[in-house]
Amino acid sequence: MLLCQTTITSVERLEALSRLRFSNRIRALEIYSELECRLPKSLRYGPSLDTTKSPCIGTTLSESDVRNLFSAIFRRLPNLKSITLRAPPKLEGMADKLCYPVISTSNPLAMGIMGFRPELSRPYPPKHTHIMHALPIYRVMHALVDTIRLAPQQLEEFRVVGFGLKWQTWLLGTPKSLFEAISPALRGLTSLNLELDMATLKTDAYMLALVKLINTNANLQALALSVGDQGIDKYQNRNESWAPLLQLLGGSPPFRLRSLHINGLVTSTTAPTLARIINVHSSTIHRIVLKNTNFHYPNTIRAFFTACANSAVSYYETENFYFHERTMIVGRYLADDILEYDNAELHEDVNNNHCDSDASCHDWVKVNWDSFEKEDKWKLVFENEQGQKRRSYMYDNFMNVVEMVKEGTLRDS
Incomplete structure (x- = not known):
């Protein structure tokens, strides 16, 4: 994979590489958005605050640079199959959250100017409020998306990663406008990974746009979706914004997934359940990763884990799996060790009484919970992706959870 930053130096270097004979071997490109504070360091870290309120954050590439250089680059990379757009990180000392909009509006393109407070927890924060003129940066990002759309290659993988904060996603416009702009280049896609502020608490418009993007793609095998920091933080609040996507995945989609990775999912009372979705893709799906999931009725643990047990899943992971809006499912296992040596300290009972002198202290069993890392x-x-465990390993683990429901250990309603 080649990595390119959105600086004139980096893009010109990539353009030069695209002229070499080995360019036919380039199959993956990651474009790393780069912003910079244009104030001199004497003002940025000086003793007095800069209160000019003039924009200081920008990108070194212009819109015309992007169109001319990247259009030429894509023409010279005939075997390019994967493109990643990586979000601009916060600048040194810049707080992630938006401080203020100069113009208050729900339209991010009319936003004009955004300000970010210094992050005072840093040892050397800037002495001024970072000011971003969003529209020129958006035009650069839009030009990049436009050149990808017009590229001659048929992409197999498209990734938009790290756009978890609202201000980062605004630089792309909206998820809906991004999906509409890029759709011609993604018709034969096998893998789609999106990390965007999808505002799932407020609207289903972005999910509807995502469904429109993938609902005619028979080649899609891997879908990864993370809905941004705000949506993930509020995943325990019910909403129906996910219903359009769940209806597609659990209905009659033209594709069959091998991998499903979702962060921030809120299940629906009207759309197909996760069990139904697993059943639809049961013969092909190998990986399921669900993070920060609100799993509520009509979804049931019994139906979901039964569906997983009868599928081809060889890797299953959940984190913060909040079921029936009551509790979390976590992984804990009993560990036991046979103590084959005489150690009185290990053989004391709760009353601190030692073994009788006539009793054998050998072959005691020490039982405790396995320790887990804090994270x-x-x-x-x-997990049994390498097939090193017994053939029934995944089935047995899933059905053990079902047995816990049957025995009343897990309340499933």
Whole structure:
């Protein structure tokens, strides 16, 4: 994979590489959006605050640079199959959250200017409020999307990653406008990965646009969707914004998925259940990853895990799986060790009484919960992708959860 930043130096270097003979071997390109603060460091980190309120954040590429250079690059990369657009990170000392819009409007393109407070927790924060003139940066990003749309290649993989914050997504316009602009280049797509602020708490417009993007694509095998920091933070709140996508996946889609990865999913009371979706794709699906999921009725644990058990899934992972708006499913296992040596400290009972002198202290069994890393606290993972475990490993693990429901250990209503 080649990595290119949105700076004139980096793009010109890529353009030169595209003229070489080995350009036929380039199959993947990652375009890393780069912003910069144009103020001199003496003002940026000086003793006094800069209160000019003039834009300081920009990109070194112009709209015409993007159209001319990237159009030529794509023409010279005949075997390019994968393109990744990576979001611009926050600048040094810049807080992620939007401080203020100069113009208050729901239309991000009319936003004009955005300001970001310094991040005071940093050791050397800037002494001024970063000001971004969003429209010129949007035009650069739109030109990039437009050149991808007009590229002669038929892409197999398209990734838009890291646009989890509202201000980052605004630089692309809206998810709906992005999907509409890029759709001609994605008709034969096998893998789609989107990390965007999809505003799932407010509207289903973006899900409807996503459905329109993929509902005629018979080649799609991998779908990954993360709905942005705000949507993920609020995943425990019910809404029906996901219904259009769930209806497609659990209906009669023209594709059969091998991988499904969703972060921030809220299930629906009207759309097909996750069990139904797994059943539709059961013969092909190998990976399921669900993070920050609101799993509620009519979805049931029994039906979902039964569907997974009867599918081709060889990797299953959930994290923050909030079911029936009551609790989380986590992974914990009992561990036991046979103690084959005489150690009185290990053989004390709760009253601190040692073994009787005539009793054998050998072959005691020590039982405890397996320890987990702190970051894995709310995870559940079943994995047999390499086929190293017994053939029934995945089935047995899924059905163990079903048995817990039958026995009343898990309340499924």
